[in-house]
Amino acid sequence: MSFWHRVLQFQKEKIAPWIALRNTLGFALPLAAGIALGSIPAALIASIGALNVSYSDSHDPYLQRARRMLAASALVGLAVFAGAVCGNHQVLAVPVAGAWAFAAGMLVALSTTAADLGIMSLVTLVVFAAKPLRPESAALSSGLAVGGGLLQTALALAFWPIRRYVPERRALAGLYAELARAAVAQPDVREAPPASAQSTEAQTALASLAGDYSIEGERYRMLLSQAERARLGLFALGRLRVRIAREAPASAAAGLLERYLEVAARVLQSIGDALVAPQPSQSARAQLDELQALAEQLRAAEAPLPDARLQMDAITGQLRSALELTASTTVAGLAAFVRQEVRRPWRLRLAGTLATLRANLSLRSAACRHALRLATCVALGDAVGRSFALHRSYWLPMTVAIVLKPDFASTFSRGVLRLVGTFAGFICATALFHLLPAAPAAQTAAIASLMFVLRCWGPANYGIFVTAVTGMIVLLIAMAGVSPKEAIAARGFNTAIGGAIALAAYWLWPTWERTRVQDAMAQMLDAYREYFRAIRESYIQPEASFDDARTARAWRPGGRARTWKPPSTACGRSLEPPRGASPRLAACWPVRIA
Amino acid sequence: MLASSHRLIHAIMALEAGLHGSQPAPARAAFRRFADDVEVTFHSLAGALRGSPLERGGLPDLREDHRALAHSGNRATERYALVNVETDRIANSLNTLRDELIERRDGGTGFSL
Numbered sequence: 001m002s003f004w005h006r007v008l009q010f011q012k013e014k015i016a017p018w019i020a021l022r023n024t025l026g027f028a029l030p031l032a033a034g035i036a037l038g039s040i041p042a043a044l045i046a047s048i049g050a051l052n053v054s055y056s057d058s059h060d061p062y063l064q065r066a067r068r069m070l071a072a073s074a075l076v077g078l079a080v081f082a083g084a085v086c087g088n089h090q091v092l093a094v095p096v097a098g099a100w101a102f103a104a105g106m107l108v109a110l111s112t113t114a115a116d117l118g119i120m121s122l123v124t125l126v127v128f129a130a131k132p133l134r135p136e137s138a139a140l141s142s143g144l145a146v147g148g149g150l151l152q153t154a155l156a157l158a159f160w161p162i163r164r165y166v167p168e169r170r171a172l173a174g175l176y177a178e179l180a181r182a183a184v185a186q187p188d189v190r191e192a193p194p195a196s197a198q199s200t201e202a203q204t205a206l207a208s209l210a211g212d213y214s215i216e217g218e219r220y221r222m223l224l225s226q227a228e229r230a231r232l233g234l235f236a237l238g239r240l241r242v243r244i245a246r247e248a249p250a251s252a253a254a255g256l257l258e259r260y261l262e263v264a265a266r267v268l269q270s271i272g273d274a275l276v277a278p279q280p281s282q283s284a285r286a287q288l289d290e291l292q293a294l295a296e297q298l299r300a301a302e303a304p305l306p307d308a309r310l311q312m313d314a315i316t317g318q319l320r321s322a323l324e325l326t327a328s329t330t331v332a333g334l335a336a337f338v339r340q341e342v343r344r345p346w347r348l349r350l351a352g353t354l355a356t357l358r359a360n361l362s363l364r365s366a367a368c369r370h371a372l373r374l375a376t377c378v379a380l381g382d383a384v385g386r387s388f389a390l391h392r393s394y395w396l397p398m399t400v401a402i403v404l405k406p407d408f409a410s411t412f413s414r415g416v417l418r419l420v421g422t423f424a425g426f427i428c429a430t431a432l433f434h435l436l437p438a439a440p441a442a443q444t445a446a447i448a449s450l451m452f453v454l455r456c457w458g459p460a461n462y463g464i465f466v467t468a469v470t471g472m473i474v475l476l477i478a479m480a481g482v483s484p485k486e487a488i489a490a491r492g493f494n495t496a497i498g499g500a501i502a503l504a505a506y507w508l509w510p511t512w513e514r515t516r517v518q519d520a521m522a523q524m525l526d527a528y529r530e531y532f533r534a535i536r537e538s539y540i541q542p543e544a545s546f547d548d549a550r551t552a553r554a555w556r557p558g559g560r561a562r563t564w565k566p567p568s569t570a571c572g573r574s575l576e577p578p579r580g581a582s583p584r585l586a587a588c589w590p591v592r593i594a
Numbered sequence: 595m596l597a598s599s600h601r602l603i604h605a606i607m608a609l610e611a612g613l614h615g616s617q618p619a620p621a622r623a624a625f626r627r628f629a630d631d632v633e634v635t636f637h638s639l640a641g642a643l644r645g646s647p648l649e650r651g652g653l654p655d656l657r658e659d660h661r662a663l664a665h666s667g668n669r670a671t672e673r674y675a676l677v678n679v680e681t682d683r684i685a686n687s688l689n690t691l692r693d694e695l696i697e698r699r700d701g702g703t704g705f706s707l
Contacts, residue, residue, distance in 0.1 A: 189601040229614075235604075236611035307676070310615040521595065522643035528603060529636035532684075535609050536629040539677070542618035 011460045016059070019156075020456035023054035026152035028448040035440045044480060045080070045141050048127075049148030052076050052120050054455060056113075057152065061167040062160040063208040068113060069156055073149030075121040077142040083128030084138035090386055093129050097397060098379030100125050105371025108406050109360040110353060122401045126382065130394035168220050169275045171205035174198045175227050176272035176322075179234060183265040187238040194238075195231055202227070219325050223275075226322040230268070233315040237261060240308050252301050253308070260294045260312055263287050267319045274326045284323055291316045366519070369509070370406040377404060377505045381498055392490035399498025408506050415499045417463040422495045424463070425470025426488045432475065433484050440479070447475050595694050602687035605680045612680070616673040624663040628681055631659050635688050642695055650696060656685040 027050045034043020056072040058065060082100075086093045104118030124145075133141060159166075175198040182194030206224050209217045241261065244254045270284040295312040360367045377400045385393025403418050405411045428450075436442045450472040458465030470491065477487040631654030642648035660681055667674045 187604075189604045192600055193604055193607055232607065232611040232614070235607055236615060239604075239608060307612075307615055307672070311611070314614060518643045521599075522640040524599060525636050525640040525643070528599070528606065529633055529640070531603075532606050532629070532632060532636065535606060535613065536625075536632075538613050539609070539673075540621040540626065540629075542621075 009461065014459040015457060016459065017456050019057050019059070020452050020454075022155045022158075023050075023057055023152065023455045024448050024452045026050045026054060026148070026155045027451045028444060029151065030148050031444055031447065035444060040440075040479060042144055044476060045144040046148035046151075047476075048124075049073070049076050049080070049145030050152040051148075051451070052124055052145075053149035053152045055116065055120055057156045059167055059170070061205050061208040062157055062164065065167075066153065066157055066160075068117070069149070069153040072117055072120065073146050073153060075117055076124050076149050077146035079121040079124035080128045080145045081138050081142035083125040084131060084133040084141055085135055087129040087132035094379050094383045094386070097122075097126055097129065097382045098375045101378035101401065102371045102375035104401070105374035106357055106360060106367055108370055109356055109365065109367035119401055122378065123398050126378070126394045126397040126401065129382070130392065165216060165220060168205050168209065171198075171202040172220060172223050172227065173272045173275035175202040175224070176268050176275065179227060179231055180265040180268035180272060183234050183238070183261045183268060187235075187242060193235060199228065199231065223322055223325050226318045226325070230315055230318040230322070233311045233318065234261070234264065237308060237311050237315070240311075253298060256294055256298045256301070257308060260291060260298075263290050263294070264315060264319065267291070267323065271319070271322050271326050288316065288320055288323065291319065366406050370404075373505050373509060374401065374404050377501050381501055384497070384501075385494070390490070390494060392487065393494060395491050395494035396498045396501075399495045400502050403499055403502040404505065408510055411502060411506055414462055415503055417461075418466050418495065419499055421463045421466025422470045422492065424467040426474065426492065428467060429471040429474035429484060430488065432471065433478060443475060443479055447472055447479070450475070595691060598687050598690045598694065602684060602691070605683035605687065608680045608683075609677065612673065612676040616676055619667075619671050619673040622663065622666045622674070624659070624666040625677065625681075628656070628659040628663050628685075630654075631656055632684060632688065635692070639688070639691055639695060642699075648692075648695060648699070650692065653692060656688055660685045 027047050030043050030046035030050060032043075034040050034046070037043075053069055053072045053076060056065075056068045058068075060068075079100075082096065086096045100122050104115070104122045107114040107118040128138075128141070175195060178195040178198040185194070187194070202224055206220055209221060237257065238261070241254075241257050244251065244257060248254060267284050267287050270287070291312070295309060295316060298309055298312065359365075362368055378397045381397035381400045382393075384390070385396045390396065399418060403411060403415045405414060432446050436446055450468045454465060454468035454472065458468055474484050474487050474491070478484045634654050635656060638646075638648060638653055663681055664678045669675060669678065
């Protein structure tokens with residue numbers, strides 16, 4: 001992706017008005033309450049807590065959302081306390097900020113969610129380190145920030161009891177709709193297999209149902225299972241269609257196959273539609289009958305396509321089952337369900353996380369290099385700000401923390417957008433400050449409007465995000481009694497220095513994307529190897545079910561080869577033969593690898 | 595390289611689809627040999643991407659393995675026919691990936707193997 005494309009891209013699919021609305025409510029309520037009760041400083045702290053936790057809100061399933069937002073609330077509280085207490089000690093503050101930055105940087109190795117939480121808590125830490133407090137006051141501030149975060153969390157989860165499975169249904173609907181599109185599209189072997197991204201998204205969304213053994217939970221898992229099986233069948237039929245179009249384009253079988261895929265696409269679309277607006281399509285039943293008839297016609301025509309007949313029969317059965325599951329609130333054939341997600345004990349999960357972090361504690365790891373770069377730059381920025389007693393110097397390390405990313409292109413584009421957006425935000429804040437009446441209610445309304453812009457359109461373009469957040473921060477500071485002119489000058493100066501430090505660090509010690517591509521490709525090949533091995537064993541031992549082999553070997557969390565999501569963990573560098581390798585493979589392994 | 599890896603995974607997925615859609619048949623000895631060599635190749639290519647040495651002559655001859663596979667068993671058996679077609683694609687994709695990696699290393703562009 002080119003630099004200017006990154007800078008100017010506007011990702012419409014990330015616009016989220018409903019999330020923005022509830023986040024704005026969660027942010028503005030403490031502010032309004034503080035104004036009403038005459039306690040603006042306390043309200044500002046609670047609102048800042050709500051603001052930071054709002055970044056963890058999303059359309060994800062409620063359980064995942066709850067876990068992430070509660071973790072964010074706890075981290076905000078910890079960062080506020082640690083920052084406010086360490087701020088008293090000039091010698092302690094810089095190493096604590098550096099160590100926190102290193103830990104936040106290492107979280108890149110785990111997941112994007114973990115990395116985002118790390119950066120959010122780092123920013124909170126450096127902001128509150130600029131406002132030293134006694135331990136008891138720091139604890140009170142921490143409590144207020146946690147309270148703001150919990151309010152935001154409560155609003156994000158408010159509809160959980162009545163819209164419990166909406167995110168899961170949405171993810172499944174996306175998968176079925178994409179399968180409908182892929183069924184009639186020409187397969188292209190240069191592209192990733194059809195519906196890969198939607199399949200991964202649905203698997204992730206339904207992972208939150210791991211401990212949910214309710215009838216509804218089982219129903220959604222079965223719908224996913226049917227979609228996965230239909231995906232494979234459609235994939236095979238698509239390849240047969242290409243073959244027959246090449247070998248016998250005018251044959252009856254070619255026409256039957258074409259028609260079958262068209263009708264199957266309509267049924268899949270009906271299922272997808274019914275999942276988001278649960279009104280089962282009446283025409284889908286008739287279409288299922290047509291699918292059955294087409295399979296019979298192919299059989300009667302005695303066309304030399306036994307594969308196609310078998311796949312058509314299987315897909316028709318899968319679609320019938322999916323349609324019933326979608327339309328009904330009861331589960332038919334629950335006993336046939338074999339694909340239970342097994343929740344790993346928390347000890348294993350923790351061990352896996354620690355193993356990933358340990359594996360990345362090496363200069364070969366892009367995550368470790370990022371962590372070191374981030375720690376050094378944040379500590380340097382903090383030290384510079386404190387040494388020269390810069391006004392509102394926390395914006396300096398904060399800019400470093402936000403701009404510095406594991407890859408150069410993101411760092412550079414974010415640096416540019418941060419600078420441009422900051423100055424655009426100053427203009428916006430200055431205009432608002434002079435145009436609006438000085439009444440707190442008017443200022444609160446302006447701040448809430450900027451919060452809405454920030455959360456609604458900010459995710460679509462980072463420049464919009466920075467413009468809105470800058471304007472909002474200046475107005476918040478003005479509400480605390482500080483002149484906007486003073487805040488603007490300090491933020492502009494510190495942002496420029498922070499951006500320069502981040503870019504200079506990359507210039508001195510770069511990590512180019514191509515070195516990360518190699519690791520990602522290697523992980524992808526490892527995942528393919530696991531997948532191939534599961535299939536190979538099923539061919540060699542036909543009596544063993546493929547699901548057993550797949551569950552045991554290839555379908556580990558993060559290693560779903562068929563959906564092309566490279567494992568987030570660092571792959572081992574061992575040259576040992578893989579577990580379960582045949583004697584011949586094990587015998588020749590060292591020779592081959594050498 | 596990404597296109598080759600996509601072609602590769604398409605072929606592996608087709609093998610999985612064939613598991614459900616074809617009558618079981620005993621695995622041929624040549625299939626075991628081919629599968630072993632595919633695994634070794636996967637491991638070697640991933641290792642090369644992580645910095646291990648990679649030489650064309652040090653990798654299994656998948657084309658020869660596939661030739662032996664295609665000439666074994668009854669080709670009219672439905673499952674064997676499917677496996678013969680898809681393993682041909684797997685051999686081709688892995689060989690292409692291998693050549694691309696070696697070419698990039700020798701050409702000094704892109705990856706630094």
